Amino acid sequence: MRETPQTRPVIYAGMPSNTVDLEGFERFIFACATDQRFNAPRMMAEIEGIGGRYDFINRFLMRYYAIPFMRERLLMLKGHFRFADWEPDAGPGRTDTFNPAKTLLEFPLEKLETRELVGLCDLPSIWLQGLRKQKNIHAHWDGNNSMMEERNKSAAFGTGAFPPTIDLKQMARIEQWLLDKEPPKYPFPIDTQLSTQGEKVYAQYCANCHGRNGRDFNGEYVGDVVAIDKIGTDRHRLDSYTEELAVTQNTLYTGYPWRFSHFRKTFGYVNLPLDGVWLRAPYLHNGSVPTLRDLLKPSAERPAVF
Numbered sequence: 001m002r003e004t005p006q007t008r009p010v011i012y013a014g015m016p017s018n019t020v021d022l023e024g025f026e027r028f029i030f031a032c033a034t035d036q037r038f039n040a041p042r043m044m045a046e047i048e049g050i051g052g053r054y055d056f057i058n059r060f061l062m063r064y065y066a067i068p069f070m071r072e073r074l075l076m077l078k079g080h081f082r083f084a085d086w087e088p089d090a091g092p093g094r095t096d097t098f099n100p101a102k103t104l105l106e107f108p109l110e111k112l113e114t115r116e117l118v119g120l121c122d123l124p125s126i127w128l129q130g131l132r133k134q135k136n137i138h139a140h141w142d143g144n145n146s147m148m149e150e151r152n153k154s155a156a157f158g159t160g161a162f163p164p165t166i167d168l169k170q171m172a173r174i175e176q177w178l179l180d181k182e183p184p185k186y187p188f189p190i191d192t193q194l195s196t197q198g199e200k201v202y203a204q205y206c207a208n209c210h211g212r213n214g215r216d217f218n219g220e221y222v223g224d225v226v227a228i229d230k231i232g233t234d235r236h237r238l239d240s241y242t243e244e245l246a247v248t249q250n251t252l253y254t255g256y257p258w259r260f261s262h263f264r265k266t267f268g269y270v271n272l273p274l275d276g277v278w279l280r281a282p283y284l285h286n287g288s289v290p291t292l293r294d295l296l297k298p299s300a301e302r303p304a305v306f
Contacts, residue, residue: 018093033074119240122287130179137223141285143270183276214275
């Protein structure tokens with residue numbers, strides 16, 4: 001976060017990363033693998049040019065195994081991630097959550113329905129997971145899982161962790177940190193007169209769904225999944241997660257005590273608390289609104305591009 005375009009950025013742990021472009025990074029890596037210069041002689045010359053040294057055995061392994069195998073695997077992944085060419089660019093601060101899972105689970109992408117091929121969503125914050133767990137607030141934008149630990153193992157699976165390799169001890173350390181990680185307080189001056197007026201408006205129209213404030217998650221409908229027809233917003237992220245995927249995910253880690261069992265298909269988006277909301281731009285489940293000021297405007301007046 002930075003106060004002005006000239007100010008040095010401040011990094012807040014737990015804030016959604018609104019600058020990282022995961023899809024751009026993936027495309028860069030795939031472009032490297034398809035380049036004719038990605039070959040063992042060229043790569044080894046570059047390694048040696050920056051001071052890399054290795055003995056005869058490692059030289060042999062690099063030339064005839066490691067570098068060719070790396071290129072082969074990257075080209076295979078490029079084919080698996082072909083769905084990225086069928087949907088709008090993610091851009092910074094967004095990612096496709098479940099189409100990568102479909103590729104890892106060998107779903108036949110060309111046979112999927114068109115409506116489920118666009119799964120882009122905004123990166124969420126990860127503060128106060130303990131309060132969310134206590135209030136049984138389901139995970140992900142569509143509330144498709146109610147168990148924090150299972151959600152975390154699912155994220156690990158998406159980055160290549162399988163039953164024999166998943167590091168449960170280190171994951172538990174991070175989970176414990178997430179339970180109590182606090183969002184930072186708003187550091188700028190607040191007009192107390194206006195905030196008092198706003199508090200009444202919020203209590204009347206917002207608190208039932210989003211909690212009384214950023215630390216009190218009590219509210220009649222907090223954590224509920226609201227049907228998409230009632231919300232009337234973009235349904236791409238919802239449609240990308242299917243009943244077939246939920247059933248398949250619940251077979252993951254079969255034979256282990258932590259076999260998945262909590263994934264479910266829902267038909268809307270979940271009412272989420274607004275802790276640290278000042279740092280959670282861009283807004284909505286698809287990251288389509290740049291600022292809180294824009295979010296409070298009628299949808300027709302919000303910027304279409306930013």
